[in-house]
Amino acid sequence: MNIVILSRNANLYSTDRLVEEGENRGHKIEIIDPLKCDIIIEKEKPTIYYKDRYLDxxxxxxxxxxxxxxxxxxxxxxxxxxxxxxxxxxxEAILRSRDKLKSLQRLSKAGIGMPKTVFTNYSRDVEEVIEHVGGVPVIIKLLEGTQGLGVVLAESKNAAESVLEAFNGLEARVIVQEFIKEAKGADLRALVVDGQVVGAMKRQGKEGEFRSNLHRGGNAQIIKLSAAELSVAMKASQALKLPVCGVDMLQSDRGPLLLEVNSSPGLEGIENATGKNIAKSIINYIERNTKK
Structure with missing residues (x-):
């Protein structure tokens, strides 16, 4: 089978592991930079041209x-x-997951628990926004942020007001979320393949850091998810129609709360933490769903 990995960096751990497992299964694996692809739109013959050849x-x-x-x-x-x-x-699923507001709206409709969240159109009434999520401290997130960037913890009303005014001045759209104190700077990442959880880890932020992203100095360890946590991960995958994804959750006093769903989850942290061969699971998923 000819499998293409659309990636801008062939040296990334995730890309390298997918190549390794695909070749181990006897497939021809090619890494292609999507930005170097030419999209050719023609009646009944859509094609893609890359460097010196058609990808047909x-x-x-x-x-x-x-x-x-x-x-x-x-x-x-x-x-x-x-x-x-x-x-x-x-x-469509990738676009859906990248729009934080749209994805949270869909996940909410699917009955999935999440931190109380408010989206407002450059509101000046900061106090009212804070009340909607249960008071300070609050998390303020840029809608376009990723990997912990554009995420601020405001511990007082004055701090929240200052941050929101700064973002408003930049015409940057944000969401305000309830701060889950009992999570203690940790979150859960469940890796879903073909609608099933194939690995899970608990990520702990470094001392004094409320974000648990591994590239920001956090650490990870394997964890066995509860039935409720497994249910949230699988429901989120189904709601956003992402059969392969990373689902991030917080452990709270009222059960698991979903943070976001990542359509291109990294494999390094979860494979190292769990010892699971996630890349092989993804290749097996492709094999089950293609004719060749």
Whole structure:
């Protein structure tokens, strides 16, 4: 089978592991930079041209589309879809997951618990916004933020007001979320493949850091999810129509609360923490869903 990994960096751990496991299964794996693809739109013959050839031989793709190239990356994924190529994440699902507000709205409708969240259109009534999420401290997030960037903990009303006024001045849209104190700077990452959780870890932020992202100095360890946590992860995958994704949750006094769903989850942290071969699970998923 010819499998293409859409990635801008062939040296990333996740990309390298997918190549390794795909080749171990006897597949031909190719890494292609989506920004170097030309999309050719023609009646009944959509194609993609890359460097010196047409990509008309591809059986499946694994999109590893970074947030900074979402628009063009998803256009490339969509073109492959028009060519009837199997993908582990559809273009619409990637776009859906990248829009924090839209994804939270869909997840809420699906009955999934999450921290109280408020979105407002450059509101000056900061006190009212804070009351809606239960008072300070609050988390303020840029809608376009990723990997812990654009996320601020405001511990007082004055701090929250200052941060919101700064973002308002930049015309940057934000959401305000309830701060879950009992999570103690930790969160859970569940890796879902084909709608099932294949690995989970607990990530703990470093001392004094409320964000648990591993690249910000946090650490991770394997964890066995509760039935409620497993249910949230699988429901979130279904609600956003992302059969392969990372689901981030907080442990709270009222049960698991969903933070976000990542359409291009990194494999290094979770494979190292759990000892699970996640890359192999993704390749197996492709094999089960393609004819060749």
């Amino acid at each position: 031989y591809v059986d499946a793709i694994i999109p590893r589309i970074g947030a900074s190239i979402t628009f063009y990356g998803c256009a490339v994924v969509r073109q492959f879809e028009m060519m009837n190529v199997f993908t582990t994440a559809s273009s």
